[in-house]
Amino acid sequence: MTKRITIKDISRELKVHHSTVSRALRDDPKVRKETRERIKRYAKKHGYRTNMNALQLRGSVKNVIAVIVPNINHIFFSNIISVITNLAYKDGFIVSVFQTNESLELEKGVLNSIILNNIAGVIASVSMETTNAKHFRALKKYRIPLVMFDRVVEKIKVPKVESNNFEVVAGVVKKLNRDGCRRIAHITGPKKISVFRNRNNGYHQAIEELGLPYTYSCSPKKGFTIEAGKETAAKIFSNKIKPDAIICDSDIMMMGIIFQLKEINIRVPEEIKLVSFGDNPVLNLLTPNVSSIIQPMTEIAEASYRLLKNAIDEKENTRPINQIFNANLIYR
Amino acid sequence: MTKRITIKDISRELKVHHSTVSRALRDDPKVRKETRERIKRYAKKHGYRTNMNALQLRGSVKNVIAVIVPNINHIFFSNIISVITNLAYKDGFIVSVFQTNESLELEKGVLNSIILNNIAGVIASVSMETTNAKHFRALKKYRIPLVMFDRVVEKIKVPKVESNNFEVVAGVVKKLNRDGCRRIAHITGPKKISVFRNRNNGYHQAIEELGLPYTYSCSPKKGFTIEAGKETAAKIFSNKIKPDAIICDSDIMMMGIIFQLKEINIRVPEEIKLVSFGDNPVLNLLTPNVSSIIQPMTEIAEASYRLLKNAIDEKENTRPINQIFNANLIYR
DNA sequence: CTGTTAGCGCGTTCAG
DNA sequence: CTGAACGCGCTAACAG
Numbered sequence: 001m002t003k004r005i006t007i008k009d010i011s012r013e014l015k016v017h018h019s020t021v022s023r024a025l026r027d028d029p030k031v032r033k034e035t036r037e038r039i040k041r042y043a044k045k046h047g048y049r050t051n052m053n054a055l056q057l058r059g060s061v062k063n064v065i066a067v068i069v070p071n072i073n074h075i076f077f078s079n080i081i082s083v084i085t086n087l088a089y090k091d092g093f094i095v096s097v098f099q100t101n102e103s104l105e106l107e108k109g110v111l112n113s114i115i116l117n118n119i120a121g122v123i124a125s126v127s128m129e130t131t132n133a134k135h136f137r138a139l140k141k142y143r144i145p146l147v148m149f150d151r152v153v154e155k156i157k158v159p160k161v162e163s164n165n166f167e168v169v170a171g172v173v174k175k176l177n178r179d180g181c182r183r184i185a186h187i188t189g190p191k192k193i194s195v196f197r198n199r200n201n202g203y204h205q206a207i208e209e210l211g212l213p214y215t216y217s218c219s220p221k222k223g224f225t226i227e228a229g230k231e232t233a234a235k236i237f238s239n240k241i242k243p244d245a246i247i248c249d250s251d252i253m254m255m256g257i258i259f260q261l262k263e264i265n266i267r268v269p270e271e272i273k274l275v276s277f278g279d280n281p282v283l284n285l286l287t288p289n290v291s292s293i294i295q296p297m298t299e300i301a302e303a304s305y306r307l308l309k310n311a312i313d314e315k316e317n318t319r320p321i322n323q324i325f326n327a328n329l330i331y332r
Numbered sequence: 333m334t335k336r337i338t339i340k341d342i343s344r345e346l347k348v349h350h351s352t353v354s355r356a357l358r359d360d361p362k363v364r365k366e367t368r369e370r371i372k373r374y375a376k377k378h379g380y381r382t383n384m385n386a387l388q389l390r391g392s393v394k395n396v397i398a399v400i401v402p403n404i405n406h407i408f409f410s411n412i413i414s415v416i417t418n419l420a421y422k423d424g425f426i427v428s429v430f431q432t433n434e435s436l437e438l439e440k441g442v443l444n445s446i447i448l449n450n451i452a453g454v455i456a457s458v459s460m461e462t463t464n465a466k467h468f469r470a471l472k473k474y475r476i477p478l479v480m481f482d483r484v485v486e487k488i489k490v491p492k493v494e495s496n497n498f499e500v501v502a503g504v505v506k507k508l509n510r511d512g513c514r515r516i517a518h519i520t521g522p523k524k525i526s527v528f529r530n531r532n533n534g535y536h537q538a539i540e541e542l543g544l545p546y547t548y549s550c551s552p553k554k555g556f557t558i559e560a561g562k563e564t565a566a567k568i569f570s571n572k573i574k575p576d577a578i579i580c581d582s583d584i585m586m587m588g589i590i591f592q593l594k595e596i597n598i599r600v601p602e603e604i605k606l607v608s609f610g611d612n613p614v615l616n617l618l619t620p621n622v623s624s625i626i627q628p629m630t631e632i633a634e635a636s637y638r639l640l641k642n643a644i645d646e647k648e649n650t651r652p653i654n655q656i657f658n659a660n661l662i663y664r
Numbered sequence: 665c666t667g668t669t670a671g672c673g674c675g676t677t678c679a680g
Numbered sequence: 681c682t683g684a685a686c687g688c689g690c691t692a693a694c695a696g
Contacts, residue, residue, distance in 0.1 A: 004474060004653055006673055010453060017683045022675060032681060047473060052449050053388040054673035057688050063449070064396075064428070072417065078410040085404065085431045089441075094449060096396070096428045109421075115642045117384045117564070119397070142336060157627070190580060224614070282587055285558065338689055349667045354691060364665060379693035390672050668695075672684080 030212035062120035076279040083301035121145040145311030149304045159307040163327040166202035175208035181245040183214035229256020245273040369658035394452035408611040415633035436461035444529040477643030491639040505538035513577040515546035562587020577605040583594040
């Protein structure tokens with residue numbers, strides 16, 4: 001009651017050696033069946049639990065997986081975490097969640113903490129401030145497998161899971177153009193982060209192919225917030241030439257945009273068409289005039305976990321795999 | 333590179349005893365400054381990290397906190413986790429997140445896993461199926477402090493953090509009545525869970541005080557989903573007497589209700605007034621006709637963490653504290 | 665100031 | 681079939 005029961009306690013009580021107890025508890029047939037059962041019964045009765053620390057100290061197992069995200073609060077990330085947690089649980093892993101709050105400094109600290117706690121593997125999506133992968137490379141030194149998803153760093157050779165960002169945005173631009181839009185703007189994130197760069201490249205590529213004269217793209221300084229959406233919309237519509245369509249990488253920001261458009265009496269979709277990466281089902285339901293690009297969150301999460309699991313089991317021999325999943329446009 | 337560097341490795345290399353290295357690394361003044369610095373320099377250069385498992389095995393530290401929630405995907409819970417994660421990080425704790433998916437069986441498994449991994453402390457909100465606290469009581473046996481929040485189990489004596497559920501719902505009913513509503517319905521969760529029972533009690537108490545003839549309350553079987561909201565709304569409006577106001581404990585369900593009301597052409601708020609516990613800022617923004625009860629999520633998370641931290645530090649001598657925070661109605 | 669020894673809980677030899 | 685001894689990495693107590 002007052003102290004955790006150990007193998008030695010059992011051995012003392014049952015007058016057998018603790019190594020016998022150890023074997024019995026792991027169903028080693030080398031222990032006589034009778035003794036085995038007696039030991040197991042006693043153990044169960046007294047609520048014996050193997051001490052994971054002792055196991056891990058011996059190097060035989062690690063059972064904690066780390067998930068690093070910029071922000072747990074975002075539906076996209078909380079969904080990913082949710083799926084990973086469920087999968088990991090089935091395999092006997094615990095999931096520790098780390099949140100960088102979009103700060104590189106915090107991200108570095110988080111990686112430190114992960115190494116300190118010798119964790120089995122890491123699934124990560126980087127902060128907006130992250131440009132190089134130096135701190136992630138440290139994991140390799142400690143033999144901790146790493147998988148990146150969504151916001152990946154290109155310079156590091158690890159398995160990665162992404163959406164087809166380039167293609168989907170290019171497709172959206174063309175679709176909008178077919179529907180008559182000629183001044184399409186793209187609100188995205190820092191170019192240094194591949195996911196945003198890819199999307200923006202897809203945007204520019206399509207604009208160019210279509211030969212449209214107007215381009216406008218920008219990225220908020222302080223992360224994707226409703227406030228940033230409002231400000232951005234205000235800025236865009238203070239310009240002389242105003243867009244007739246906006247593609248936005250964040251549904252949270254899109255909220256702010258919608259809000260601001262109401263303020264200045266611009267009707268959606270008559271005067272402007274809106275498309276956003278829409279992970280929030282609530283938002284999808286409530287904004288019948290806004291088109292959504294739906295990312296296959298479950299698939300991304302499953303693939304990320306699977307890749308990490310393989311790396312932990314050393315099935316993948318260092319050959320980094322990139323998996324791309326298709327996002328789908330729901331056009332409204 | 334190939335293996336994690338240990339204190340012994342350093343001691344071998346630097347021709348000192350490993351205990352000296354241990355002391356030096358912890359800035360023990362008993363080690364000559366010169367030696368100390370030499371050791372620390374070497375350690376840093378070679379990327380030495382203390383092995384947490386060894387520390388934990390010795391019983392000196394535990395640095396993992398578990399947070400148990402029904403569902404990470406819900407804004408309320410992901411918010412709580414976010415705040416706790418940030419706070420815990422500052423104190424050197426890692427946060428492991430466990431998700432019960434509203435299943436009692438899974439919850440039991442989760443607690444097993446927590447005990448197995450001897451974790452420093454637990455912050456929990458129970459599943460919808462949870463009626464007794466037997467599995468939680470096991471934590472006590474292993475001396476793992478527990479704090480419950482939001483969905484608490486009453487029968488167990490641990491620190492708890494809740495909103496003023498009874499009062500806030502009673503207040504809402506009265507407010508609605510002042511605005512002319514006479515047939516107010518309450519959609520809640522299982523009565524076995526205190527948070528829902530308290531809200532429903534507040535509802536009934538106010539109805540009674542006001543002497544209103546109409547009462548209607550129900551709870552979805554399968555948890556709070558958009559689908560459940562649609563079904564519930566459909567059911568309510570197939571009855572002869574229809575409500576002129578609905579209070580809903582879940583904003584997700586409220587989404588389904590709004591949707592269904594549109595289907596059957598009932599106008600909000602002219603024909604019916606809607607109030608929901610609204611944790612989703614996006615939803616708040618988008619539904620100007622729906623009133624929200626805002627829970628002080630940050631405060632709840634902070635208080636929960638603080639209580640747990642105190643329990644871990646043994647500042648609280650087993651005296652269980654209940655903290656109640658006020659939720660606020662934003663009336664629209 | 666530094667080295668020696670012991671032990672945290674466990675699994676794995678290696679002997680019997 | 682079972683016991684004895686050892687070591688994982690670290691710190692604390694004791695001894696110089």
